[in-house]
Amino acid sequence: MEKIESLTLKEKASLLVGNKPMASLAIPEKGVEEVTMSDGPNGLRIENLDGDSLSNVSKAKPATCFPVGVTLASTWNLELANKMGSAIGEEAIHYGINVVLGPAVNIQRNPLCGRNFEYLSEDPLVAGKIGAELVKGIQSNGVGACVKHFACNSNEKYRYIGDSLVDERALNEIYLKPFEIITRESDPRAIMTAYNQVNGAFCSENHYLIEEKLRNSWGFSGLVMTDWGGIVHRDIALQNGLDLEMPGMNDFNIKVLYDAVKNGSLKEETLDKSVERLIDLKERTRIKERKEADFKAHYDLALKIALEGAVLLKNENNLLPLSKENKYLVIGGLFDSMKYQGGGSSLLNPMIIKNHKDAFKEKGINYDFVMGYFENELNPDEKLELEALEKAKEYDTIIFYGGLNDYVESEGFDRDDMKLPSNQLSLLNKLTELGKKIVVVIFNGAPIEVPFANDVNAILDMMLPGEAGGEATTMLLFGETSPSGKLAQTWAINYEDIPFANEYVSNPYELYKESIFVGYRYFETINKEVRYPFGYGLSYTSFKYSDLKVDLQKDGILATFKIKNIGSFEGKEIAQLYITKSDSSVVRPTLELKGFNKVNLKPNEEKTAQIFVSFDSLKVYSIDSFKLEEGTYLISVGSSSKDLYLKQQVSIKGEELKKTLNDDIYTLYLKTLEMSKETFEKVISYKIPEYKFDSRPYTLETPIGEFNTFFGKIFRKYATNIGLKKYKKAKKIKDPLIREREKKGGIFVAKVMPNNSIRSLTFSSSGLFPYNLAEGILELSNGHFFKGVGKMFKKYKIKE
Numbered sequence: 141m142e143k144i145e146s147l148t149l150k151e152k153a154s155l156l157v158g159n160k161p162m163a164s165l166a167i168p169e170k171g172v173e174e175v176t177m178s179d180g181p182n183g184l185r186i187e188n189l190d191g192d193s194l195s196n197v198s199k200a201k202p203a204t205c206f207p208v209g210v211t212l213a214s215t216w217n218l219e220l221a222n223k224m225g226s227a228i229g230e231e232a233i234h235y236g237i238n239v240v241l242g243p244a245v246n247i248q249r250n251p252l253c254g255r256n257f258e259y260l261s262e263d264p265l266v267a268g269k270i271g272a273e274l275v276k277g278i279q280s281n282g283v284g285a286c287v288k289h290f291a292c293n294s295n296e297k298y299r300y301i302g303d304s305l306v307d308e309r310a311l312n313e314i315y316l317k318p319f320e321i322i323t324r325e326s327d328p329r330a331i332m333t334a335y336n337q338v339n340g341a342f343c344s345e346n347h348y349l350i351e352e353k354l355r356n357s358w359g360f361s362g363l364v365m366t367d368w369g370g371i372v373h374r375d376i377a378l379q380n381g382l383d384l385e386m387p388g389m390n391d392f393n394i395k396v397l398y399d400a401v402k403n404g405s406l407k408e409e410t411l412d413k414s415v416e417r418l419i420d421l422k423e424r425t426r427i428k429e430r431k432e433a434d435f436k437a438h439y440d441l442a443l444k445i446a447l448e449g450a451v452l453l454k455n456e457n458n459l460l461p462l463s464k465e466n467k468y469l470v471i472g473g474l475f476d477s478m479k480y481q482g483g484g485s486s487l488l489n490p491m492i493i494k495n496h497k498d499a500f501k502e503k504g505i506n507y508d509f510v511m512g513y514f515e516n517e518l519n520p521d522e523k524l525e526l527e528a529l530e531k532a533k534e535y536d537t538i539i540f541y542g543g544l545n546d547y548v549e550s551e552g553f554d555r556d557d558m559k560l561p562s563n564q565l566s567l568l569n570k571l572t573e574l575g576k577k578i579v580v581v582i583f584n585g586a587p588i589e590v591p592f593a594n595d596v597n598a599i600l601d602m603m604l605p606g607e608a609g610g611e612a613t614t615m616l617l618f619g620e621t622s623p624s625g626k627l628a629q630t631w632a633i634n635y636e637d638i639p640f641a642n643e644y645v646s647n648p649y650e651l652y653k654e655s656i657f658v659g660y661r662y663f664e665t666i667n668k669e670v671r672y673p674f675g676y677g678l679s680y681t682s683f684k685y686s687d688l689k690v691d692l693q694k695d696g697i698l699a700t701f702k703i704k705n706i707g708s709f710e711g712k713e714i715a716q717l718y719i720t721k722s723d724s725s726v727v728r729p730t731l732e733l734k735g736f737n738k739v740n741l742k743p744n745e746e747k748t749a750q751i752f753v754s755f756d757s758l759k760v761y762s763i764d765s766f767k768l769e770e771g772t773y774l775i776s777v778g779s780s781s782k783d784l785y786l787k788q789q790v791s792i793k794g795e796e797l798k799k800t801l802n803d804d805i806y807t808l809y810l811k812t813l814e815m816s817k818e819t820f821e822k823v824i825s826y827k828i829p830e831y832k833f834d835s836r837p838y839t840l841e842t843p844i845g846e847f848n849t850f851f852g853k854i855f856r857k858y859a860t861n862i863g864l865k866k867y868k869k870a871k872k873i874k875d876p877l878i879r880e881r882e883k884k885g886g887i888f889v890a891k892v893m894p895n896n897s898i899r900s901l902t903f904s905s906s907g908l909f910p911y912n913l914a915e916g917i918l919e920l921s922n923g924h925f926f927k928g929v930g931k932m933f934k935k936y937k938i939k940e
């Protein structure tokens with residue numbers, strides 16, 4: 141490439157270390173332009189490209205706040221995902237952004253992961269298919285998508301330093317699968333590596349992930365960038381296929397690259413290749429013409445997705461939809477203050493917002509409101525409870541708005557438990573004793589325990605519905621349209637039902653002992669009762685399935701069947717196809733989703749639906765590659781993983797698979813549900829190190845929360861106070877919408893800090909906390925005063 145030849149070594153090294161919180165370096169005199177970026181994934185958050193990326197959400201340019209990942213995934217609607225991607229792409233063009241940081245497609249391994257709301261599903265097919273459509277949509281505008289976080293970022297605590305230990309089969313069949321599907325189907329322009337390590341190597345320098353899988357096996361042709369601050373050894377990362385460090389803005393890593401070439405440990409051609417990919421990314425995403433986006437149309441699209449993503453979990457005696465003729469008592473801080481997006485880097489400034497009150501007013505709903513509990517508190521408030529209980533006596537039907545607030549669910553930390561905040565639970569329990577009809581509307585990013593499920597009449601799960609959340613909720617409650625979403629994750633009865641529940645994030649080594657038995661793959665195989673199964677969701681109408689035919693074709697199998705709307709409401713049904721291979725020589729889940737199809741049906745209408753399953757997607761990862769096992773497969777079609785109405789067997793040609801030691805280990809595991817660390821070490825062929833909390837001397841990788849020496853404590857307090865200060869300042873903001881958003885930002889920073897390492901903090905700080913200062917503080921914290929002060933003044937400049 142001509143441009144590369146004109147660049148000096150220093151320029152090339154500088155190009156591979158970001159230059160602004162949301163952009164790469166430009167060298168105009170050499171014709172190299174900057175690549176501009178924006179979060180992601182459910183809309184754009186564009187702050188001043190030169191400013192701190194998370195400091196001032198309210199000043200971010202307004203953009204459409206689409207429903208978050210988990211809500212989009214429960215639509216199971218590929219067309220809507222594509223449209224949402226396309227709308228985000230249009231807004232990127234509107235604002236001059238080359239690359240959108242999304243979609244986020246990690247597997248929802250455990251319901252407590254604070255970031256589940258951004259992710260799509262516990263199932264790799266749903267995550268992969270929805271993710272691929274988002275990418276296709278975004279890129280249809282010429283803008284690039286950056287799929288994140290590659291890979292195994294299924295917990296927030298320890299995300300900066302932790303190591304996800306996963307066996308090769310689970311890695312390939314479950315955790316990498318969404319990335320593989322997306323890469324093969326939609327050719328994303330970029331991939332973002334996760335902060336954490338996978339099997340002993342940080343994702344940003346993980347050869348297996350980046351070179352073996354992404355580039356060589358799946359044919360990825362784009363650029364690989366770090367998550368913000370997710371770099372450890374800049375030169376080793378480059379050698380293992382990582383192109384761009386973000387946000388960069390540090391001289392230290394530029395020098396690392398420069399010196400490595402100079403001393404011969406890094407080939408200049410390797411550097412050139414990455415620079416070429418960066419220049420190529422700009423070429424492929426250059427905005428030819430800025431066009432105005434139609435934000436009103438995007439609001440309508442956000443509404444459509446929120447409507448289709450909501451899941452009706454319970455509807456006893458068809459209490460829903462409610463009639464507009466009656467008057468209702470509405471209870472809940474979450475009615476007063478709508479929860480519609482998650483906290484952390486995805487937090488954005490919505491262009492248009494319609495909250496519950498606006499929507500009730502617009503649609504002429506006759507209601508009375510009592511707060512009952514404060515949305516942003518956790519403990520019961522006796523006065524509010526009494527007032528709500530008194531008022532409730534006057535009404536026949538109560539609508540209770542509840543869910544998870546930002547104190548319990550956000551990027552940056554994991555939930556402590558699977559419960560609703562105790563103020564909500566306490567009030568709900570008392571309300572259920574009054575013998576009234578109760579509708580519970582839930583706002584959440586991940587499954588919750590619903591011990592009250594049998595005592596209320598209806599439960600509508602809106603998840604995090606985006607800027608049109610108020611209108612969507614009202615339309616569904618009052619029957620302007622029927623719910624048609626289905627859960628893309630299992631709702632266990634109790635958190636303890638989740639595999640290895642009590643071991644989750646107990647230390648930085650996260651042992652994926654359950655292997656491929658994630659979500660319904662686990663519950664179905666061991667036949668354990670759940671609250672709401674994967675793929676489940678009710679409607680205001682009902683459907684009848686019939687006439688399944690399964691045809692063998694050249695590349696796969698085609699299932700054809702009929703679905704009829706046998707109720708009196710127009711509605712959509714998501715038909716799901718699962719396979720079972722009971723005579724397999726390897727251990728397998730009882731059910732695996734292999735396809736789905738959403739159809740719209742008027743009352744009494746019947747349609748023929750089809751689902752195609754390629755032979756490729758029937759393969760299992762056996763020993764070292766995906767293989768198609770020959771023999772009989774049972775094909776089941778129905779409305780959830782539990783409600784499978786049509787079944788047919790089909791015989792498929794393939795190969796015989798060899799049983800391994802791991803098959804024996806997991807056959808036994810499914811019986812005992814136990815696995816020792818030693819057995820798991822055999823599964824992954826890796827000796828798991830012991831983690832010592834508060835071990836000294838501290839290193840750049842020690843979590844800030846563990847700093848306990850004299851200077852260490854001062855530093856820890858200072859760092860953790862940044863978020864608290866931001867939060868306190870935010871509390872004084874007059875505008876309630878801005879106040880809530882800024883508070884969320886403060887909570888996120890405060891909670892994320894103790895898990896951060898000094899290394900990750902310096903590299904994510906956009907130059908505010910330079911490397912020399914980080915090294916100096918580390919020395920001080922280890923009691924080396926003079927060395928510390930000396931390091932603080934060290935300069936990392938390249939001498940040419």
Ligand code: BGC
Nearest residue numbers: 179180193241288367368485
């Ligand atoms: C998040 C990424 C995000 C980046 C930039 C990180 O903390 O993990 O998902 O894209 O920040 O805001």
